[in-house]
Amino acid sequence: MNSLVRSCARTVSRQAHTRNAIRPAWVAQRLMSGQVQTDEPPTDAKPKEGASETEDLAAKLKAKEEEVKEMISRLRYAQADYLNLQRNSQREKEQTRDYAITKLATDLVGTVDVLSLALKSVPEDARKGNQLYEGIEMTQRSLLQSLAKYGVEQYDPTGEKFDPNLHEALYMAPVPGKEPGTVIETQKLGYKIKDRILRAAQVGVAQDRS
Numbered sequence: 001m002n003s004l005v006r007s008c009a010r011t012v013s014r015q016a017h018t019r020n021a022i023r024p025a026w027v028a029q030r031l032m033s034g035q036v037q038t039d040e041p042p043t044d045a046k047p048k049e050g051a052s053e054t055e056d057l058a059a060k061l062k063a064k065e066e067e068v069k070e071m072i073s074r075l076r077y078a079q080a081d082y083l084n085l086q087r088n089s090q091r092e093k094e095q096t097r098d099y100a101i102t103k104l105a106t107d108l109v110g111t112v113d114v115l116s117l118a119l120k121s122v123p124e125d126a127r128k129g130n131q132l133y134e135g136i137e138m139t140q141r142s143l144l145q146s147l148a149k150y151g152v153e154q155y156d157p158t159g160e161k162f163d164p165n166l167h168e169a170l171y172m173a174p175v176p177g178k179e180p181g182t183v184i185e186t187q188k189l190g191y192k193i194k195d196r197i198l199r200a201a202q203v204g205v206a207q208d209r210s
Helices: 002-022 025-033 045-120 131-149
Strands: 152-155 167-174 183-188 190-193 196-199 201-207
Touching (some): 045 131, 045 196, 131 152, 167 183
Antiparallel strands (some): 183 201, 190 196
């Protein structure tokens, strides 16, 4: 029995020695150095794959940021257009209102002129206690108050320097003691509506005597 065991051991030893002998030298060398290649992927493959995913996410995030910026820009333009539309609409309403007021005020100013002529036609000594005169005067005052509510005001340029933008010269005459170009008489008062001239004052202007 012991001899049979020893015989089997010698046979196994010879087979192992034979396999080692026919194995290529480069395999043996790798076995000795511990550099045997395996089927597993290199350990640095996973980090590279993770880095690629991070780059993709960064690119997508940047694209989304650009989309958001574009949407914000469009929103700002839309808001600006809306505000401009509101301002234009408000301006058009004001212009329409001012035009309507101007037309009405022009008609009323003509009525005020007629009432003024009527008041001037009454002699001064006959004005006191004259109910007709007082009634005309009250009507004129009421019209002027109504005009003032809409920004219409009278102006009398007598004594001022003639300004063709504000005054309409009806005549020119040399007047002693008056500087040439001075308004010496206002035959019809001027009217302004806000910052515009509704009607220029009709005036006489001092002329150079030379």
